[in-house]
Amino acid sequence: xxxxxxxxxQRIIEALNLQDLTAEQIDDEAPLFGTGLGLDSIDALELVxxxxxxxxxxxxxxxxxxxxxxxVRTLADFIEARRPAV
Numbered sequence: 001x002x003x004x005x006x007x008x009x010q011r012i013i014e015a016l017n018l019q020d021l022t023a024e025q026i027d028d029e030a031p032l033f034g035t036g037l038g039l040d041s042i043d044a045l046e047l048v049x050x051x052x053x054x055x056x057x058x059x060x061x062x063x064x065x066x067x068x069x070x071x072v073r074t075l076a077d078f079i080e081a082r083r084p085a086v
Contacts, residue, residue: 003055003076003083012072015050016043028073036071044069056084 009023016039030036033044047069051057057079059065068078 003079005072005076008076008079009072011050011054012047015046026072028076029071031071032069032075047075051079055079057082 005028006023009026012018012026013021013023026037032047033039039047048059048065051059059068065078068075
């Protein structure tokens with residue numbers, strides 16, 4: 001089953017306590033870091049924890065995970081490609 005970007009955005013909002021945002025306000029293609037959502041390195045660690053907790057994905061190498069964190073869309077694609085079969 002494909003991961004919903006709306007579900008992923010909601011999990012990001014919850015994991016990072018972004019209570020002033022809704023899933024609808026986050027563009028699927030906007031950068032997560034820098035000029036987009038404006039996340040920082042601490043937020044990246046929280047996202048890594050969220051991936052492991054909710055999707056069973058462990059990122060051990062930052063270079064492996066870096067491309068996944070470009071946008072919500074790339075993160076959803078990364079999860080879909082690496083999510084363990086249930």
